[in-house]
């Protein structure tokens with residue numbers, strides 16, 4: 001029987017937005033390893049695997065990171081998964097993604113391989129394969145933002161199959177997200193604190209507490225270029241749209257002022273954005289609250305015509 005020893009064939013497609021979400025997470029953690037879960041559907045027929053990645057699960061607020069080590073927050077991911085599964089029962093865990101661009105290791109580590117072989121051969125593993133997506137290098141200012149590699153592990157098979165990037169299709173299908181999660185957000189542990197630079201700023205701790213409780217989507221980050229801390233994440237606006245916002249601490253200002261910007265392109269708010277370019281705030285939370293209020297007012301008025 002020839003087909004038994006035939007090499008398996010893999011076809012992978014990834015929703016473009018899911019890969020962008022991976023890259024966003026990489027932008028957020030440019031010193032420590034990070035990662036998450038790959039979700040989607042698959043078909044397996046006689047050695048041929050069609051794998052469709054339709055979404056990713058964020059690592060979660062209690063994930064642990066160092067430059068060479070990463071552990072996901074399993075409880076958090078389980079909740080996210082159930083929330084998506086409720087409206088997409090066909091969805092499966094396809095595997096994991098994680099980053100090496102921060103430590104420069106160009107492929108899976110010995111530890112990674114050991115873990116994935118163990119995972120795919122575990123009796124509770126849901127599929128007979130495991131897909132490991134690895135972010136290997138950052139393309140400075142490039143498109144795509146990062147170079148990635150794709151590896152497939154199979155149950156009962158000690159070969160690791162690399163699927164070349166040229167054989168992975170990006171598709172413009174909607175990304176699956178857990179809808180109800182944002183509204184039902186539970187109190188969480190504070191997000192990882194960025195490394196401290198310069199004198200302690202009491203506003204940072206207050207911002208941290210405030211965002212963890214009321215805007216858990218906003219993450220604390222540290223600018224590589226200026227060394228300044230900043231906050232980044234989505235704001236849910238009154239018209240149902242989302243605006244990515246970034247609130248940055250001015251590294252040169254002894255009084256510790258903050259500025260804020262958003263990616264929102266709605267023409268209704270163009271005037272506000274111009275005005276905000278010159279505005280300073282005494283904390284990141286003041287900046288976010290004020291911007292949110294002004295954007296919502298503008299959108300509301302714009303709607304009414």
Ligand SMILES: [Zn+2]
Nearest residue numbers: 098108109112
């Ligand atoms: Zn690794």
